Amino acid sequence: MNLGYVIGEGLAGFRRARLAAIGSILTITISLLLLGIFYLVSSSSSRLVESIRARVEMEAFLVEPVSRQTVADIQKSLQSIQGVEHVQFISKDEAAKVFKQEFGEDIGQVLDFNPLPPSFKIFLAEKFRTSDKADMIFKRVKAVQGIDNVVYRKDLLEFLDKRAQSLDTIGLALGLLIGISAIFLVSNTIRLTIYAKRKAIQAMKLVGASRSFIRAPFMIEGMVQGMLGGLFAAGLLYYGVSMGTAILLPDLGALLSIDILFYVEVIGAGAFLGLLGSTISVRRFIGETIV
Numbered sequence: 077m078n079l080g081y082v083i084g085e086g087l088a089g090f091r092r093a094r095l096a097a098i099g100s101i102l103t104i105t106i107s108l109l110l111l112g113i114f115y116l117v118s119s120s121s122s123r124l125v126e127s128i129r130a131r132v133e134m135e136a137f138l139v140e141p142v143s144r145q146t147v148a149d150i151q152k153s154l155q156s157i158q159g160v161e162h163v164q165f166i167s168k169d170e171a172a173k174v175f176k177q178e179f180g181e182d183i184g185q186v187l188d189f190n191p192l193p194p195s196f197k198i199f200l201a202e203k204f205r206t207s208d209k210a211d212m213i214f215k216r217v218k219a220v221q222g223i224d225n226v227v228y229r230k231d232l233l234e235f236l237d238k239r240a241q242s243l244d245t246i247g248l249a250l251g252l253l254i255g256i257s258a259i260f261l262v263s264n265t266i267r268l269t270i271y272a273k274r275k276a277i278q279a280m281k282l283v284g285a286s287r288s289f290i291r292a293p294f295m296i297e298g299m300v301q302g303m304l305g306g307l308f309a310a311g312l313l314y315y316g317v318s319m320g321t322a323i324l325l326p327d328l329g330a331l332l333s334i335d336i337l338f339y340v341e342v343i344g345a346g347a348f349l350g351l352l353g354s355t356i357s358v359r360r361f362i363g364e365t366i367v
Contacts, residue, residue, distance in 0.1 A: 097301055100264075100305070101308070104304075105309045107254045107305075107309075108306055108342055110250075112342055125240060132200070134214065134228040135198070136196045138195060140193055149222070150222045157213060160199070160213065166195045166197060168192055206233060259356065295351060295354045298353050299347050301350045302348065307346070309346065
């Protein structure tokens with residue numbers, strides 16, 4: 077197979093069906109742009125959700141009175157529970173200081189005594205910051221001897237779990253819909269190119285050209301169309317992210333941070349969509365008799 081001829085014929089297809097090729101490139105650009113925007117929104121939302129999850133902590137209040145040895149034993153028991161990242165002891169005096177910081181009142185002066193019990197703040201490991209796994213830890217913490225009560229934001233974790241699942245489902249459905257549309261349009265463009273070259277294809281068949289030799293230029297054409305669409309989409313996404321990062325506050329701008337590999341993947345995804353669409357078309361139409 078003459079590689080130079082195959083590549084030349086693949087690129088020449090742009091001239092034979094120029095409008096269709098431009099339409100195909102624009103379709104892939106828009107498709108990947110929409111997917112890229114959705115990915116950016118999804119990844120930023122995921123980072124925000126994870127930052128909220130990281131702030132969800134349990135607080136285990138101790139039965140009073142409590143000795144130093146009892147505190148050490150309880151801390152050791154809590155730290156041994158699977159899913160507990162680390163624990164922090166809060167004494168009665170420290171609890172009073174926290175109360176004053178949050179409410180602006182000295183509870184000792186209001187009540188003439190400190191009613192706040194000592195407690196442990198329990199921080200969860202990253203893989204255990206879901207409602208189901210947190211509930212499992214909650215039950216084990218509550219069973220530790222010397223623990224009076226345990227509180228945490230279970231409702232918040234349940235809310236985050238539901239929203240994350242909905243977002244994943246929507247993302248999958250949208251990705252499939254846009255991807256299938258792009259493949260269909262590339263396939264249709266290649267079909268028009270095949271029809272424009274039907275006489276040349278018939279001539280190549282008569283002189284004994286193999287199917288792979290006939291098909292290769294069309295597959296290259298589709299891949300190039302997809303790659304160009306991916307390149308345009310990556311450029312637009314990069315520009316949008318750069319503008320957004322510059323406009324937003326530093327904390328919010330950090331949510332938009334995207335690795336450079338993402339843009340390479342967008343270009344690769346375009347090439348793949350183009351190649352897949354052209355492969356479907358050539359297998360369907362070049363195998364048939366073209367009149």
